[in-house]
Each structure stands twice: as C-alpha cells, then as structure tokens.
Amino acid sequence: MITQTRINQEFSTREDLDWITALTAHQIKLLAEQEVIQLGLFDEQNLVEVESVDYPGERLIACRNPITADSRAQKREKLLHKTE
Numbered sequence: 001m002i003t004q005t006r007i008n009q010e011f012s013t014r015e016d017l018d019w020i021t022a023l024t025a026h027q028i029k030l031l032a033e034q035e036v037i038q039l040g041l042f043d044e045q046n047l048v049e050v051e052s053v054d055y056p057g058e059r060l061i062a063c064r065n066p067i068t069a070d071s072r073a074q075k076r077e078k079l080l081h082k083t084e
Contacts, residue, residue: 004021007019007021023060028062030054031050031052031054031060034052036050036051036052036060037050037062041062042064046063046064046066047061047062047063048061048062048063049061049062050062
C-alpha cells in the first residue's frame with residue numbers, strides 16, 4: 001500500500017493511471033460525524049456512494065461489513081462486562 005503523499009507526488013499528474021485508496025478509520029469517523037456518511041443508508045443496502053468537500057473530485061464508496069460489526073460489538077460487550 002502507498003501513502004496519499006506518494007500518490008500526490010508521483011501519480012496524480014499521470015493521466016494514464018487511476019487508483020483506488022482506502023480511508024483510515026479516523027477519516028471515516030470524521031465523515032460520519034459530519035453526517036456525510038449516514039448510517040441509516042446501510043439499512044437498505046450495504047454499499048453507498050457519498051460526496052464530501054474534503055475529497056473534491058473523488059468518488060467515495062462506503063460499505064458496511066456485518067461480520068466486522070458483529071465482532072466489534074462482541075468485543076465491546078466483553079470489555080463492558082470486565083468493567084462491571
């Protein structure tokens with residue numbers, strides 16, 4: 001995987017090259033806090049396309065992974081149980 005800095009420096013001027021990147025968990029959290037990604041959208045489908053002024057000219061595709069969500073919920077419950 002390459003960094004956004006390297007993409008900007010080496011690849012962004014190449015017209016013959018496109019790429020797919022992934023946002024970090026922190027970036028996704030910020031988009032959710034800004035209500036760019038609305039969790040209710042995932043009630044109808046697991047894949048949504050959103051736009052953000054923070055990412056001009058970029059397509060943002062978000063998906064919900066129910067397996068990861070279940071795993072995190074179980075981990076959260078275990079941690080809460082330990083603190084009781």
